[in-house]
Amino acid sequence: MSFWDRIKPTTRPVSATEVELSPEKTRLNLTWEDGVKTDATAQHLRQQCPCAGCVDEWTNxxxxxxxxxxxxxxxxxxxxxxxxxxxxxFSDGHGTGIYPWKLLRDITQPQG
Ligand SMILES: [Zn+2]
Incomplete structure (x- = not known):
């Protein structure tokens, strides 16, 4: 096995190609590069916020x-x-959460 084979990441997380808010901005719509469409409410995204203010970083x-x-x-x-x-x-002023693609894929629901 060559050096380059060993450092190559094994799985690249799928990322969203389109990010849209609903007109009333209460819902996020995502289109993923594999063609899947998912969505989630702002409430749900806020409840899943992964920041240190929402999740204890020691105990998780x-x-x-x-x-x-x-x-x-x-x-x-x-x-x-x-x-x-x-x-x-979010409209409550909270904005410290960083949502990696993998988390977004996990917490949003496939449409249809
Ligand atoms: Zn948070």
Missing amino acids: KRTLDPARVPADLRITQVQPVGNYALTFV
Whole structure:
């Protein structure tokens, strides 16, 4: 086995090619490079926020109470982080979570 075979990543996470917010901004729609379309509400994304303010970084336990995230929460901003993740600003002002593609694929639901 050559040096280059050994350092080659074995699986590259699939990434989204299209990122869209619903008109009322309460829902995120993703189209993935393998053709799959998924979506999730802003409330659900906020409840799954992986940042250190929402998940204890030592115990991995979620410190955010999901019941405190309102159903009408909106996404006010979506930004790519390099080519591996997205970050959101929510209408409650929270915006420190970085959502890698793999996490987004796991927490969004296939459409149809
Ligand atoms: Zn958070």
